[in-house]
Amino acid sequence: MNLTLKDVGKKYTRNQTDFWALRHVNLSAKTGDFISIVGKSGSGKSTLLNLIAGMISPTEGEVLYDEISYIGAPDKIISKFRNQKIGYVAQGQSLLSNLTVWDNIRFPNQLYDSEKKVSAKELEELMDKLGIRDLKTSYPEQLSGGEMRRVAIARALVNSPDILLADEPTGDLDEENTRIILEIFKELAKKGTIIFMVTHDKETVAYSTSAYAILDGNMTKFVKNIDNME
Amino acid sequence: MRERKITIWNLAVMNLRKKTCQTIATLAVITIFAASVFGGGILFLSLENGLNSVKERLGADIILVPEDTEEEMKAILLQGNTSYFYMSKDMIDKVQKIEGIDEITYQYFFASAGSACCDMPVEIIGFEPDTDFVIQPWIQEKLKEKIADDSVVVGGDIQVSNGHSIRIYNQEYEVAAKMDKTGTGMDQTVFVNMNTLKHMRQAATKQGFRFLSGEEEDLDKQISAVMIRVSDKQNISRIAMEIKQKTKNVEVMISEKIVSSVSDSLSFIATVVKYVLFVLIAMVLAALSVIYILQMGQRKKEIALLRMMGMSKSKIGRMLVTEAMLQGILGAALGIMIASVFVFPFNVYIGDMIGQPYVQPGSLTTLLYILGTIVLVTGASLISVSFSVAQIYKKETYQTMREGE
Numbered sequence: 099m100n101l102t103l104k105d106v107g108k109k110y111t112r113n114q115t116d117f118w119a120l121r122h123v124n125l126s127a128k129t130g131d132f133i134s135i136v137g138k139s140g141s142g143k144s145t146l147l148n149l150i151a152g153m154i155s156p157t158e159g160e161v162l163y164d165e166i167s168y169i170g171a172p173d174k175i176i177s178k179f180r181n182q183k184i185g186y187v188a189q190g191q192s193l194l195s196n197l198t199v200w201d202n203i204r205f206p207n208q209l210y211d212s213e214k215k216v217s218a219k220e221l222e223e224l225m226d227k228l229g230i231r232d233l234k235t236s237y238p239e240q241l242s243g244g245e246m247r248r249v250a251i252a253r254a255l256v257n258s259p260d261i262l263l264a265d266e267p268t269g270d271l272d273e274e275n276t277r278i279i280l281e282i283f284k285e286l287a288k289k290g291t292i293i294f295m296v297t298h299d300k301e302t303v304a305y306s307t308s309a310y311a312i313l314d315g316n317m318t319k320f321v322k323n324i325d326n327m328e
Numbered sequence: 329m330r331e332r333k334i335t336i337w338n339l340a341v342m343n344l345r346k347k348t349c350q351t352i353a354t355l356a357v358i359t360i361f362a363a364s365v366f367g368g369g370i371l372f373l374s375l376e377n378g379l380n381s382v383k384e385r386l387g388a389d390i391i392l393v394p395e396d397t398e399e400e401m402k403a404i405l406l407q408g409n410t411s412y413f414y415m416s417k418d419m420i421d422k423v424q425k426i427e428g429i430d431e432i433t434y435q436y437f438f439a440s441a442g443s444a445c446c447d448m449p450v451e452i453i454g455f456e457p458d459t460d461f462v463i464q465p466w467i468q469e470k471l472k473e474k475i476a477d478d479s480v481v482v483g484g485d486i487q488v489s490n491g492h493s494i495r496i497y498n499q500e501y502e503v504a505a506k507m508d509k510t511g512t513g514m515d516q517t518v519f520v521n522m523n524t525l526k527h528m529r530q531a532a533t534k535q536g537f538r539f540l541s542g543e544e545e546d547l548d549k550q551i552s553a554v555m556i557r558v559s560d561k562q563n564i565s566r567i568a569m570e571i572k573q574k575t576k577n578v579e580v581m582i583s584e585k586i587v588s589s590v591s592d593s594l595s596f597i598a599t600v601v602k603y604v605l606f607v608l609i610a611m612v613l614a615a616l617s618v619i620y621i622l623q624m625g626q627r628k629k630e631i632a633l634l635r636m637m638g639m640s641k642s643k644i645g646r647m648l649v650t651e652a653m654l655q656g657i658l659g660a661a662l663g664i665m666i667a668s669v670f671v672f673p674f675n676v677y678i679g680d681m682i683g684q685p686y687v688q689p690g691s692l693t694t695l696l697y698i699l700g701t702i703v704l705v706t707g708a709s710l711i712s713v714s715f716s717v718a719q720i721y722k723k724e725t726y727q728t729m730r731e732g733e
Contacts, residue, residue, distance in 0.1 A: 153635060174640045181638020192633055196346035201334060206637040208334040218331060253637070 099164055099183070099260040101150065101292060102126045106159035108145050119145040123159070125310070127294070129260075132287035134303040135296045137312035143296040144189070146312070147263045150294060151184050152176045181209050185254030187264040192250050193238040200234045203252045216256055228252050228282065244275035251279065255286070262286060264295045268302055280305040336643060340650035350626075354619055355659045361612040362663020362705045365605065369697055370671045370689065371678070372601045375594050378511035378685025382406065383587050385510050387462035388555035389564050391581040392419060392571065398579040401553065402586060404513050406685055410439040410451045414550040419578065423554060426570055428562035433459040436525055437552035440496045440518070441537065447495045450486060451517045454525030462555050463519055470505035478502065478527060481519040484509035485676060494518065497531040511679060511687030593684055609708065616712035620652070624716040631720065645717040649710060656709030660702040 107121040120142040137143050148154045160167045168176050193202050207216045225231040228248040268276040284305050287293050303309045344351045393401045394415040403409035424432045436454035440446040455463050457474050467481050479502040493500045558564050568580045679686030
């Protein structure tokens with residue numbers, strides 16, 4: 099898949115005042131790209147991920163997936179597209195507390211009747227890869243931060259998405275867990291998944307194939323050279 | 329082993345199970361609502377049935393009783409009190425000459441004692457089968473032939489301990505039939521022909537019981553009430569007035585007025601029940617709406633996560649509606665069960681407490697009312713959750729997620 103953002107901008111209204119969270123964003127990514135997004139808090143990093151995920155519509159510009167725009171499409175179409183093409187690892191604890199680890203992971207695969215049904219064996223293999231097979235019957239409240247994050251990644255990968263969006267996936271993890279997760283991302287990218295990873299940590303950027311910085315809130319500028327990111 | 333599919337239904341059930349406190353709190357409100365609607369409704373229907381039953385069972389247009397015994401007569405008819413009073417049988421001759429009277433008969437009231445001689449204290453009404461037009465047509469629903477000597481027909485509330493006879497003044501009398509409940513005093517009454525009544529009187533007198541009507545030989549000269557049916561097109565009030573003018577020491581009771589006193593009480597209760605129900609529905613709709621909106625506030629992150637995974641707004645809406653529907657049905661069922669525990673086993677006590685004719689609705693009516701309660705309560709739950717569902721459609725997912733963080 100090719101992803102293209104053409105002069106994308108997103109405007110919000112806060113206290114009856116309009117402000118641009120992102121503006122003039124131009125970006126393209128192709129199969130196998132592992133892209134890091136860095137920037138200060140509130141600079142619009144999460145807004146960018148949500149624009150790519152189709153969870154918000156751009157105020158201006160367009161987001162194209164293989165040259166197709168989903169702006170203005172019915173919610174059912176966008177939701178199904180997101181379910182089958184985009185995996186999302188949200189910030190913080192993002193598991194459904196009412197479901198076991200097993201049900202959390204297979205949940206996105208159960209939402210729509212499609213041909214791409216994942217078997218129990220495939221699910222176990224995925225869990226093996228992430229080292230969480232033993233947690234099958236546990237509930238999220240029984241897991242550590244690192245375990246929860248790995249379950250969230252497994253869930254994001256269950257439908258074999260073309261794009262994986264990860265919002266600070268290693269933010270609250272120790273070195274060991276951070277390394278495990280970044281290695282998994284690297285491997286996924288090698289196999290063809292486009293990965294967007296929002297991060298505050300410059301060391302994790304080293305795992306990506308390219309990096310972008312969002313600067314100065316409204317006026318957004320992207321740089322590709324990691325060394326120039328200060 | 330085949331794995332359970334995660335459907336909207338399963339997800340809703342899992343959510344309700346895991347959010348135990350929220351589910352119990354919501355169910356409590358719905359259960360109280362359902363119990364009030366069902367209990368109040370059954371109470372009202374029972375009173376309405378009681379009124380209809382009184383209308384059907386009174387039979388006579390005019391009832392004559394001895395002076396100052398009108399209230400006692402009402403208590404016998406409506407509440408099943410035991411009482412007896414007497415006047416001269418000559419009263420029949422005086423009255424039946426009045427123009428416009430179609431049928432005339434009499435009744436003789438008697439009571440069993442509460443001591444060891446009798447199964448229970450009950451009102452005993454003796455009637456003359458050849459002239460009776462009040463009791464006989466009703467009894468014929470259960471007993472096709474005329475009531476035989478030394479056999480009795482008992483009201484719906486009288487317990488026949490051995491199943492076939494009743495003991496009154498140490499004599500066993502065969503129970504020829506047990507009537508359906510009417511919600512009136514007739515449910516606690518034993519009906520006999522005059523020959524049987526004489527046997528009962530003789531047995532009572534032998535055992536030392538004395539009655540206001542005097543000695544044994546006076547029985548043929550005494551009666552308790554004269555029942556009159558007026559010819560069609562005749563004015564009941566006019567005939568009642570004429571009876572008053574031509575008789576002394578007699579109370580002239582018009583059946584319609586007895587019914588209208590019950591009807592007035594019922595109409596007051598109906599108005600109260602109706603307003604209480606309206607207020608209750610409004611309060612429950614408001615309370616449930618607030619509960620669901622508050623719960624939505626706590627579930628913003630969960631909703632946002634579901635959207636991230638690709639769940640459409642309509643699927644999330646269906647999940648919330650399924651949760652509300654399940655809570656509505658479960659709460660309605662619990663409410664109906666709780667109300668039933670009080671309303672059905674204690675119906676006689678409730679009827680006595682209210683002091684009005686009280687007849688529980690039949691199985692079909694009760695079943696329809698159960699279904700109606702479930703529909704009303706579930707409907708209220710669904711209307712209440714609709715405000716929360718509307719919120720999902722209004723907001724962008726990202727905004728919901730930010731609010732939930």
